[in-house]
Amino acid sequence: xxxxxxxxxxxxxxxxxxxxxxxxxxxxxxxxxxxxxxxxxxxxxxxxxxxxxxxxxxxxxxxxxxxxxxxxxxxxxxxxxxxxxxxxxxxxxxxxxxxxxxxxxxxxxxxxxxxxxxxxxxxxxxxxxxxxxxxxxxxxxxxxxxxxxxxxxxxxxxxxxxxxxxxxxxxxxxxxxxxxxxxxxxxxxxxxxxxxxxxxxxxxxxxxxxxxxxxxxxxxxxxxxxxxxxxxxxxxxxxxxxxxxxxxxxxxxxxxxxxxxxxxxxxxxxxxxxxxxxxxxxxxxxxxxxxxxxxxxxxxxxxxxxxxxxxxxxxxxxxxxxxxx
Amino acid sequence: xxxxxxxxxxxxxxxxxxxxxxxxxxxxxxxxxxxxxxxxxxxxxxxxxxxxxxxxxxxxxxxxxxxxxxxxxxxxxxxxxxxxxxxxxxxxxxxxxxxxxxxxxxxxxxxxxxxxxxxxxxxxxxxxxxxxxxxxxxxxxxxxxxxxxxxxxxxxxxxxxxxxxxxxxxxxxxxxxxxxxxxxxxxxxxxxxxxxxxxxxxxxxxxxxxxxxxxxxxxxxxxxxxxxxxxxxxxxxxxxxxxxxxxxxxxxxxxxxxxxxxxxxxxxxxxxxxxxxxxxxxxxxxxxxxxxxxxxxxxxxxxxxxxxxxxxxxxxxxxx
Numbered sequence: 001x002x003x004x005x006x007x008x009x010x011x012x013x014x015x016x017x018x019x020x021x022x023x024x025x026x027x028x029x030x031x032x033x034x035x036x037x038x039x040x041x042x043x044x045x046x047x048x049x050x051x052x053x054x055x056x057x058x059x060x061x062x063x064x065x066x067x068x069x070x071x072x073x074x075x076x077x078x079x080x081x082x083x084x085x086x087x088x089x090x091x092x093x094x095x096x097x098x099x100x101x102x103x104x105x106x107x108x109x110x111x112x113x114x115x116x117x118x119x120x121x122x123x124x125x126x127x128x129x130x131x132x133x134x135x136x137x138x139x140x141x142x143x144x145x146x147x148x149x150x151x152x153x154x155x156x157x158x159x160x161x162x163x164x165x166x167x168x169x170x171x172x173x174x175x176x177x178x179x180x181x182x183x184x185x186x187x188x189x190x191x192x193x194x195x196x197x198x199x200x201x202x203x204x205x206x207x208x209x210x211x212x213x214x215x216x217x218x219x220x221x222x223x224x225x226x227x228x229x230x231x232x233x234x235x236x237x238x239x240x241x242x243x244x245x246x247x248x249x250x251x252x253x254x255x256x257x258x259x260x261x262x263x264x265x266x267x268x269x270x271x272x273x274x275x276x277x278x279x280x281x282x283x284x285x286x287x288x289x290x291x292x293x294x295x296x297x298x299x300x301x302x303x304x305x306x307x308x309x310x311x312x313x314x315x316x317x318x319x320x321x322x323x324x325x
Numbered sequence: 326x327x328x329x330x331x332x333x334x335x336x337x338x339x340x341x342x343x344x345x346x347x348x349x350x351x352x353x354x355x356x357x358x359x360x361x362x363x364x365x366x367x368x369x370x371x372x373x374x375x376x377x378x379x380x381x382x383x384x385x386x387x388x389x390x391x392x393x394x395x396x397x398x399x400x401x402x403x404x405x406x407x408x409x410x411x412x413x414x415x416x417x418x419x420x421x422x423x424x425x426x427x428x429x430x431x432x433x434x435x436x437x438x439x440x441x442x443x444x445x446x447x448x449x450x451x452x453x454x455x456x457x458x459x460x461x462x463x464x465x466x467x468x469x470x471x472x473x474x475x476x477x478x479x480x481x482x483x484x485x486x487x488x489x490x491x492x493x494x495x496x497x498x499x500x501x502x503x504x505x506x507x508x509x510x511x512x513x514x515x516x517x518x519x520x521x522x523x524x525x526x527x528x529x530x531x532x533x534x535x536x537x538x539x540x541x542x543x544x545x546x547x548x549x550x551x552x553x554x555x556x557x558x559x560x561x562x563x564x565x566x567x568x569x570x571x572x573x574x575x576x577x578x579x580x581x582x583x584x585x586x587x588x589x590x591x592x593x594x595x596x597x598x599x600x601x602x603x604x605x606x607x608x609x610x611x612x613x614x615x616x617x618x619x620x621x622x623x624x625x626x627x628x629x630x631x632x633x634x635x636x637x638x639x640x641x642x643x644x645x
Contacts, residue, residue, distance in 0.1 A: 011487075018488045027504050147628035149580050151587045152603060152621035155610060159618075163611035250493030254584055258607075269588060272499045280503045288491040 008299060012292040019288040020078055020281075024071055027277045035063055037275050038087045078285065084278035088271075093282040096267060103173055104263035107255070108248040110179055111186035115244065118187060119194030120234075126195070127202050128225055139199065145192025150251050154185040154258035171260035182259045186251045190244045197240050202233040235306045242295035249287050389633035392626050399446035409437045411444035411597050420613050430615035432605065441597035442620050448592055449582060449599045452509045452516075456578045459517025461571055464524025469563075471525065472532030473555055482529070486522045494519035498585060507590045509598075516581040520574050527570055531563035538562075569638035576631030583624050599624050 028034065035057040058064040062073065077084065083093040119142075126138035161181060162170040169178045205211065206229050214228045249264070256265035264283065271279040380387055399406055414435030423430045429438035471482035489497065498515035505511040535541060536559055544554050585591060586600030594601065599620055606616025 014484070015487050015491050018484060019491060022488060023500055027500065143632060144625075144629065147576065147580075147625055147632055149583050149587075149600075149603075149621065149624055149628075151584060151600070152617070152624065155603065155607065155617045155621070159610045159614055246491075246493040250495035253495055253499065254587065257588060268496065268499060272503045272590075275503055275506075277503065280500055284492055284496055284500050287493055287496050288488070291491045291493075 005300065008296055012296055015292055016285065016288055017075075020075065020285050021071075023281050023284045024074060027281055028070070029067065034087070034277060035061070037277070083282035083285070086271075086276050086279050088274050088276045088279075093278040096279055097264065097282050097286055100262065100264045100267040103261065104249075104252050104256070104265060106179060107182055107186065107261070107263060108245070108252060110183040111190065111248055111251075112245065114183055114187035115191035115194060115248075119191035120198060120237075122191070122195040123198035123202060123237075124225065124230065126199050127206070128221075142192040142195040142199065145188050146196065148188060150185060150189060150254045151258055153188050154182070154255055157181045157185060158258070173262050178259075178261075182255045182261060185258070186248055186255045189251065190247055193244065193247070194237060194240065198233060198237040201236045202229055205229045205233040208232075232306075235302075238305065239298060239302065241298050242291055245294045246287065246291045249290060383637070385633055386637050389630035389637075392630040393634065396446050396450065396623075396627055399443045400450045401447070403440075403444045403447065406443045407437070407440040409440040411436065411441045412595050420609065422613075423615050423619070429619040430613065432613075432616055433609060438602070438616060438619060441602055442599065442623050445597035445599050445602060445620075448509065448596055449579070449586070452513045452582045452586075452591065452598075453575060453578045455510065455513035456516035456520070456582060457571060457575050459514055460520030460524055460574055460578070461567070463517070464521040465528045465567060467521065468525040468528025468530075469532055469555065469560065472529040473536060473551070473559060479529075482525060486525050489518070489522035494581065495584065498581060502585070502590050507593075509592050512582060512585045512591050516578050516585065519581065520578065523574070524567065524570065527566055528563065531566055532559055535559050535563045566639070569635050572631055572635035572638055576628040576635065579624060579628050579631065 033054070035054045038057050038061065039053055055064075062070060065073075074084065081094055085091065086093055086096055089096075122138065122141060126135055126141070129135055129138075158170055158181065161167050168181050172178055202225075206225075208229075211224060211229055214224045219228070252263060252265035253268050254265070255261075256263045257269055260266075264286075267279065268283050270276070271283070403411075414431065414437070416435045418427070418431050419433055419435040421427055421431045427437050427439065429442060431437055432441075467482045467485070471479040492500075494516075497519050498512075501515040501518055502511060505514065541554060541558050544558050545551075549557075582591070583598075583600035583603070586598040587604045589601070589604070591598050591601060594605075602620035603617050603624070606613065606620075609616050
């Protein structure tokens with residue numbers, strides 16, 4: 001087990017390194033000139049900057065060194081948690097991310113809870129009822145939820161529950177009530193995704209012989225579904241958690257923009273708009289870190305939930321479920 | 326290769342659909358070890374009849390096909406669907422609710438929203454199609470090489486795929502847009518790179534399945550070089566699940582392209598990209614519901630249709 005954990009942590013570290021490396025070369029080697037971006041400070045015309053100033057900036061930020069030296073330096077700094085200074089404000093990119101993080105964590109945390117509760121409920125509800133029409137109607141909801149653009153859901157909620165019927169505030173981060181609409185918006189695609197995986201898995205489980213046995217022993221409908229089938233069906237659904245958390249972080253970009261909330265998503269949009277390369281790099285590596293940690297935890301908890309699976313065979317089964325989702 | 330196809334067609338014909346007598350004939354013939362060679366004409370007729378029966382039991386699939394045909398027609402010939410100008414409005418008609426004259430209402434400059442949605446189809450669908458092409462071509466190529474060559478190529482591709490999957494796709498797209506800048510082609514590349522990982526993975530799995538099959542072994546044994554084996558045997562036989570994935574990816578790409586266009590990274594205004602149309606209605610949420618709702622529903626319809634089509638393709642693949 002210890003060897004397995006060590007190997008998985010090693011893989012995680014590798015993914016982080018590779019993410020940093022690919023993102024570094026994509027962001028630093030493509031067309032734009034970092035010195036010009038720093039000089040422009042997010043505004044103004046890049047063409048009109050004094051070439052001497054550019055030279056000075058290049059020397060100051062070490063941009064005149066060979067790329068590989070810059071990369072090595074940046075990697076060493078990144079390992080110590082320093083992703084460089086924002087081109088825009090000059091503040092360290094890491095602290096900008098850290099400042100924006102709490103609001104986004106609140107948002108994604110509530111959204112994750114909503115998605116898990118709603119998704120599980122919907123999955124069970126679309127298999128449980130005896131009435132075929134009801135089952136079919138409920139089964140149509142998850143594919144619909146997956147097809148809804150996040151920005152569209154957010155705007156519809158705003159329109160009806162903030163403007164038409166002013167129940168919730170339209171914008172801002174004030175208080176728990178401002179969290180409701182954004183969290184629901186963010187939870188819709190994640191919950192729908194979970195419901196799809198869980199209901200498929202539940203349908204499969206209901207055909208298993210041990211479920212037949214439960215029926216034969218005279219267990220009630222509720223007991224067969226919830227106590228017998230759901231427990232095993234939930235295990236594959238658990239594995240999409242890593243993808244879901246990543247999706248929530250990505251979804252926060254659009255959600256925070258729609259609801260004008262402060263957070264990591266807003267910071268991302270601002271940094272992309274101003275080509276603030278160090279901040280974008282920090283955000284990308286951070287999101288990969290979240291993914292790596294969540295999948296690692298899922299993989300470690302997985303054998304505890306399902307003793308049939310040995311820890312070595314996990315990765316493939318997780319992957320195939322994720323792709324199927 | 327052609328022998329297998331023929332054999333399959335014969336069994337299909339025998340088990341299948343061109344009338345009761347034919348079926349009985351075929352059963353008799355089969356029982357006696359005689360297989361009738363089907364004529365091309367009744368094979369085609371049978372197939373068409375089977376397809377019609379198949380579709381009549383699936384109204385949702387027919388509707389999905391119609392939606393996709395309709396928006397494609399919008400993209401190809403927008404003027405056939407609307408006579409109004411998508412860019413210049415009539416200021417006197419500003420912010421009118423949907424009516425017979427303006428199906429989707431008008432915006433704050435008096436432009437007809439229906440017209441803008443119709444004209445936006447070509448912008449949004451072109452970007453989406455390019456994104457899918459980038460994803461399919463790059464992803465399948467990586468998966469094909471990884472699955473076929475194995476060894477270090479497989480390891481390398483596997484690691485790249487791991488990295489691509491570790492970053493949420495919209496953040497990956499945004500990082501690429503940061504580097505490349507704004508614009509529809511850049512948005513397409515950014516979205517396409519996001520789907521490379523999935524295509525690579527599915528293609529690799531398929532190639533692994535196909536390359537262990539007997540006919541590939543036979544082709545290799547008869548001295549065919551590996552690029553030829555790849556092109557003639559592996560690629561055609563492993564493309565089924567990839568096609569289902571293309572339809573699914575098309576839906577996902579419409580969502581991603583619209584989201585990026587909503588955030589303002591696509592065509593600059595006043596181009597009527599779908600995401601930008603929805604975004605343009607943000608300032609009038611309280612007073613003009615149609616500005617966001619109706620173009621938004623167009624996007625939802627297209628994504629739903631693509632997903633429905635993908636499910637149908639997946640099923641056909643499984644049945645075969």
